Amino acid sequence: MPDDLKSTIGARVQAMRSVAGMTQEGLAAKIDRTPESVSNIERGKQLPGLDTLSDLATALNVPLVTLLADLVAPRSISAERASMEARLDQICRQLTDADLRIALRQIEAFLGPRG
Numbered sequence: 001m002p003d004d005l006k007s008t009i010g011a012r013v014q015a016m017r018s019v020a021g022m023t024q025e026g027l028a029a030k031i032d033r034t035p036e037s038v039s040n041i042e043r044g045k046q047l048p049g050l051d052t053l054s055d056l057a058t059a060l061n062v063p064l065v066t067l068l069a070d071l072v073a074p075r076s077i078s079a080e081r082a083s084m085e086a087r088l089d090q091i092c093r094q095l096t097d098a099d100l101r102i103a104l105r106q107i108e109a110f111l112g113p114r115g
Contacts, residue, residue, distance in 0.1 A: 007044030
């Protein structure tokens with residue numbers, strides 16, 4: 001696997017863990033791994049297997065596809081961007097359908113002709 005993919009997934013896991021208010025130790029306990037393993041994943045040193053990715057998604061209360069999105073179209077993202085995307089995902093999941101529709105229209109208006 002390319003290092004960019006490991007780094008991107010690691011940044012996404014770290015951001016989602018942070019948004020969830022969890023420590024590496026707390027996440028490790030929820031997925032039955034060591035804190036060192038979580039640290040290695042977050043730093044892009046280790047690419048977790050599918051079972052571990054599934055466990056991470058469950059522990060972080062996010063759809064598995066959120067962690068796998070960059071497998072389809074790999075891209076490298078900064079930790080800051082991963083954090084912002086994780087926060088936006090969390091906010092969207094809390095909105096009612098009507099409020100999400102409004103938020104989507106606002107984002108589309110912001111994008112203007114670029115989107």
